Amino acid sequence: AEKQRLRIAVLGTGYLGATHAACMAELGFEVLGLDTDKSKIDSLSSGRVPFYEPGLEEVLTRNLAAGRLRFTTDYAEAAAFADVHFICVGTPQQATSNAADLRYVDAAVESLAPLLTRPAVVIGKSTVPVGTAARIAAQFHALSPAGEAVEVGWSPEFLRESHGVEDTLNPNRIVVGTDSPRVEQVMREISASQIERGIPFLVTDLQTAELVKVSANAFLATKISFINAMAEVCEAVGADVIQLAEALSHDDRIGGKFLGPGLGFGGGCLPKDIRAFMARADELGVEPALSFLREVDAINQRRRARTIDIARGLIGGSFAGRTVGVLGAAFKPNSDDIRDSPALDVAATIGSLGARVTVYDPEALENAKRAYPQLNFAHTMVEAVRDAEVVLLLTEWAEFRDADPDELGKVVAEKRIVDGRNALDPDHWRSRGWTYRALGRP
Numbered sequence: 534a535e536k537q538r539l540r541i542a543v544l545g546t547g548y549l550g551a552t553h554a555a556c557m558a559e560l561g562f563e564v565l566g567l568d569t570d571k572s573k574i575d576s577l578s579s580g581r582v583p584f585y586e587p588g589l590e591e592v593l594t595r596n597l598a599a600g601r602l603r604f605t606t607d608y609a610e611a612a613a614f615a616d617v618h619f620i621c622v623g624t625p626q627q628a629t630s631n632a633a634d635l636r637y638v639d640a641a642v643e644s645l646a647p648l649l650t651r652p653a654v655v656i657g658k659s660t661v662p663v664g665t666a667a668r669i670a671a672q673f674h675a676l677s678p679a680g681e682a683v684e685v686g687w688s689p690e691f692l693r694e695s696h697g698v699e700d701t702l703n704p705n706r707i708v709v710g711t712d713s714p715r716v717e718q719v720m721r722e723i724s725a726s727q728i729e730r731g732i733p734f735l736v737t738d739l740q741t742a743e744l745v746k747v748s749a750n751a752f753l754a755t756k757i758s759f760i761n762a763m764a765e766v767c768e769a770v771g772a773d774v775i776q777l778a779e780a781l782s783h784d785d786r787i788g789g790k791f792l793g794p795g796l797g798f799g800g801g802c803l804p805k806d807i808r809a810f811m812a813r814a815d816e817l818g819v820e821p822a823l824s825f826l827r828e829v830d831a832i833n834q835r836r837r838a839r840t841i842d843i844a845r846g847l848i849g850g851s852f853a854g855r856t857v858g859v860l861g862a863a864f865k866p867n868s869d870d871i872r873d874s875p876a877l878d879v880a881a882t883i884g885s886l887g888a889r890v891t892v893y894d895p896e897a898l899e900n901a902k903r904a905y906p907q908l909n910f911a912h913t914m915v916e917a918v919r920d921a922e923v924v925l926l927l928t929e930w931a932e933f934r935d936a937d938p939d940e941l942g943k944v945v946a947e948k949r950i951v952d953g954r955n956a957l958d959p960d961h962w963r964s965r966g967w968t969y970r971a972l973g974r975p
């Protein structure tokens with residue numbers, strides 16, 4: 534008899550879950566995506582991705598059409614259908630502390646566990662404080678009718694938003710935390726085509742797998758803050774951090790990636806992950822081990838303040854009554870995600886200091902409008918900078934990198950630009966009559 538292929542449920546269909554569900558179907562598995570938000574499920578079921586993620590809609594529609602991919606809001610359906618359940622719900626920062634808010638993880642476990650009447654494997658992918666996986670395993674054993682036949686593993690997700698499809702189909706490594714041979718076997722089966730292509734498959738205990746994820750993000754955040762700290766020093770002596778970073782990058786022990794100086798990191802992951810990691814270290818009694826991350830966070834926040842100071846300096850020391858154009862709202866290009874967006878944080882602060890701020894972003898305008906109703910929004914780059922006394926480039930979309938200084942020069946009140954992402958060629962803009970300022974450069 535032909536071997537029955539594994540059936541997969543994906544719990545949570547946000548940036549991570551929707552991408553994971555579509556990509557698991559792309560690998561040939563039968564997949565059921567679940568979310569408690571009916572509007573998300575309706576949208577995905579009809580082939581529309583409810584956020585901006587390049588390439589995902591094609592994978593979604595192809596696999597819906599092939600009949601390998603469906604979506605539901607019904608946990609009973611997921612429990613009856615799947616052999617393997619992936620937990621892909623969000624773990625945001627708590628409103629009142631640095632710790633992770635586990636309410637969505639807990640809700641998923643409490644909804645699914647009582648419905649598991651036969652052996653099943655549950656794989657967590659959400660980023661959680663170390664120790665959570667073991668607690669969840671105990672919860673399934675206690676709450677599920679199948680008891681210990683529900684086995685839990687943790688396989689952290691390393692995808693970058695805007696590269697989600699590619700990173701899920703071709704991850705640079707697969708990490709599986711488990712002490713169960715069956716969980717390992719199931720993950721090997723799911724990852725077979727990737728293992729065949731030579732992608733490293735690492736098996737660890739649960740705690741180590743949870744830590745791989747947060748330590749990877751802590752390292753990336755540290756690398757960004759390192760180069761931004763060097764930018765601060767460069768500013769003090771008139772040195773050029775772009776030249777500095779390039780020279781460092783040729784030492785392949787250092788490497789050039791994540792060494793891009795500018796406004797710093799934002800998004801739904803790096804900022805909250807380093808804070809949750811510090812909070813967890815505190816609980817574990819190893820707070821000093823991660824106290825450097827407080828500095829990483831502080832350096833990152835100082836870049837926002839510095840960007841505002843440079844702009845204020847260019848217009849004579851006060852924002853009151855001034856007109857400011859902002860290019861960029863998303864936390865990074867090719868995304869519509871505005872969670873902890875440095876661009877919007879800077880724009881809102883300048884607005885609160887009395888300026889009339891108009892923001893343009895190619896994809897994140899709708900999200901930005903909802904979250905920052907006090908700002909003004911324009912539907913083109915030219916409209917955002919019309920009559921501006923200073924322009925700030927805060928997210929390095931290709932459209933802004935390729936902007937024509939002469940075209941923008943015709944509509945601004947004053948040709949002054951703060952390049953918060955070191956995205957433009959200073960010589961070119963200066964030669965077109967602009968006062969150009971950037972972070973970490975003379």
Ligand code: UGA
Binds near residue numbers: 799
């Ligand atoms: C990040 C990690 O890169 C992923 O590996 C991880 O899976 C993900 O978090 C997660 O935990 O889910 P992501 O938040 O999508 O991915 O975005 P990144 O591409 O890492 O960028 C993060 C921030 O750093 C952005 O605001 C970006 O502008 C900034 N950045 C990045 C810099 O300021 N300089 C750089 O050189 C690189």
